[in-house]
Amino acid sequence: MPAPAATEVDRPADRTADEAADQAVARTWTIREIADEFRVTHRTVRHYEELGLITPERRGTTRIYHRRDRTRLALILRGKRLGFPLEEIRTIIDLYDRPRGKASQLEYVLGQIDERRTDLEQRRRDLEDALTELAEFERRCRTDLDRLG
Amino acid sequence: MPAPAATEVDRPADRTADEAADQAVARTWTIREIADEFRVTHRTVRHYEELGLITPERRGTTRIYHRRDRTRLALILRGKRLGFPLEEIRTIIDLYDRPRGKASQLEYVLGQIDERRTDLEQRRRDLEDALTELAEFERRCRTDLDRLG
DNA sequence: CTTGACGTTGACGTAAACGTAAAGCAATAC
DNA sequence: GTATTGCTTTACGTTTACGTCAACGTCAAG
Structure with a gap:
């Protein structure tokens, strides 16, 4: 991507x-x-x-x-x-301005929302992990730098 | 992507x-x-x-x-x-196992880390916003659904 | 010893997400 | 007028991230 x-x-x-x-x-x-x-x-x-x-x-x-x-x-x-990906983004956007429909429609939308959230929460975990590792890595760099100076 | x-x-x-x-x-x-x-x-x-x-x-x-x-x-x-993108991932990975070098090297690496973090934090904001909107959207869906049931 | 499962290196194909060039109207600037 | 600027469409090019053969080596099982 x-x-x-x-x-x-x-x-x-x-x-x-x-x-x-x-x-x-x-x-x-x-x-x-x-x-x-x-x-x-x-x-x-x-x-x-x-x-x-x-x-x-x-x-x-x-x-x-x-x-x-x-x-x-x-x-x-x-x-x-x-x-x-753009195609996926389209389905999301379409969700946003779907006219208030029948119950079955709403159930479907709620399902989509749940998928989306699961997806986003996975990404959030990845993101937090990456930031944590980055901080740890920076710490090591700084101690190395201190040792030199 | x-x-x-x-x-x-x-x-x-x-x-x-x-x-x-x-x-x-x-x-x-x-x-x-x-x-x-x-x-x-x-x-x-x-x-x-x-x-x-x-x-x-x-x-x-x-x-x-x-x-x-x-x-x-x-x-x-x-x-x-x-x-x-994979090319960018490569530069990140390369950072991770760069051998402990001189001070100038470490300064460079620290700069890279900072760029990376800025990037990730922007993504985190986007992510939180998206999750918030999703929750709000779900709430509206549920109230609509209640009104029907 | 050949058959099959897995390994290898090309080489070409493809889908997504645009870039870019060609060529044409339409209004404003001189 | 015409020249420039900005919008339009059509159409082919490009990059990324692989998929998909084709053709071959190799080792254990039957």
């Missing part, structure tokens, strides 16, 4: 100007704008659309992005940082 | 027989054995060797795997579950 650097920013830097406008007119964005803000290329954004992860409005041939699309993009990028 | 399922097992199931043998004669393993135990194919194991992540002993043309190789394989698989 092509994993992204964790230094990525998934929120735009300058929100001050945006926020005022958001309240006033329900701002929209062009593909270049959200691509830049989320530190990805427009090609990447379109790729996510091809996979059905985002579905921006179309004004003629031009794509118009709403707040909803930004939320989704943030979810996608976080999923990527967590190492999930 | 092609990320693996978190249901993977990265430790052999039957350790009882192994442990006794380990103490006695420093057991070794064949490629098929560790592949089976770690739930990967032998092709995968060889792929990791091609990338320099594992370097098993060679008896003639046959590969002999020691405990050291098993440790590395476990590290690799955990790295994969965390979403790291």
